[in-house]
Amino acid sequence: MDVIVRPTPTLQGEIGALSSKNYTTRYLLVAALSEGVSTIYHPAHSEDSDAIRRCIADLGAVLTEDEEKIVIQGFGRHPRHVKELNVGNAGAVLRFLMAVAALSPEVTFVNTYPDSLGKRPHDDLITALGQLGVEVEHREGKLPITIRGGSAVGGRITVSGAVSSQYLSALLFLTPLLAEDSEIIVLDDLKSKVVVGQTLEVLEQAGIVVHAAEDYMSFKVPGGQAYAAKNYTVQGDYPGSAAVLAAAAVTQSDVSIHRLAEHSKQGERAIIDVLRMMEVPLTHENGTVHVQGNGKLKAVEFDGDNATDAVLAMVAAAVFAEGTSRFYNVENLRYKECDRITDYLAELTRAGAKVEERRDEIIVHGMPEGVEGGVTINAHYDHRVIMALTVVGLRARQPLLIKDAHHVAKSYPQYFDHLRALGADVEWVQ
């Protein structure tokens, strides 16, 4: 399915934020790793959250759902033996479950998105699992991957954090369940460090003890722990909402998004600070962000690693700013659903924006007069590319046709419905 995005000068109205993807993934996982019954209120509903629901059910968790919650009977440290798992296109789900698979004799993760997740690297996690005695069969670090576990007991593990924080998070979820204590040392660098804060927060809520160094570069994890069964409530999602806020910032707008907690550990809440730095009129009070955009923005410089999943939306806003913006420390955007530097900038350029890439930077020469548009955009299987190009299309002179825009459902299936509710001229076409 494709989407036509037509120029839309004004946006107005209010929406409730979608539920957080990262917290939904984590709560479903810790509920599955508990032996009791947990309840998750307001879980996200998307392809990625469906992927983890499906996989934990395959591994033996029993899920019952209604409109507002999921009740989960977990499998603890004894997942059911299953031959294959299909995580769809969900990177975090794959990495977390690769670690859980260390508790099983043999599981194969199949490759259903050869042009997206199928191209992403998992070498650093494979190496770390190897140190625990887990045997991993793989294709140069990529899917399909077979994990032969069952013998891990804990110990000293080193893991690189230079490509993704998800490898470290995966080990943090696994090691408390092992018989002996573990020590995890992060090598090189740790990208998306803020997301590890979300992992530690959820582990603590689940009753797990982890001793983390202040810089998150080393951890002591006591072995023989059990995940407690708990009730969890999922907060609103900043990465998805960042795209709607960027849309409000580049138009004449009066837009409110509710359910965005001021004190969230989501790094992408930095969208608020970045839009403020760009001089976009907005307030953030009592969980509601209210943007009264006038279409005028100033260029900005920002360390994108603090808000990995909101950088594309920030760049889309910067396309219309006065001056040159720079988003630095973003190399790991290259290892996502697509290469979010080369592929994304190719689509922005096609739409008429003036952008430049460095190995680990995105430079945007702002065009307050707007971009030309009138072209077809390749979504590269990437929900965040689709959302960001939609923002650009709202302020292009000619419509954009975004091919395969249905991939937005990876994290935010209701994105176009929300934009339409705010008055955006967006339309699904076959």
Ligand SMILES: O=C(O)C1=C[C@@H](OP(=O)(O)O)[C@@H](O)[C@H](O)C1
């Ligand atoms: O742990 C997580 O749930 C995530 C970590 C981040 O990935 P990286 O650590 O690979 O940057 C983020 O981009 C992804 O959407 C979700």
Ligand SMILES: C=C(OP(=O)(O)O)C(=O)O
């Ligand atoms: C990169 C993302 O997700 P994942 O790594 O979980 O596929 C994302 O949601 O932007």
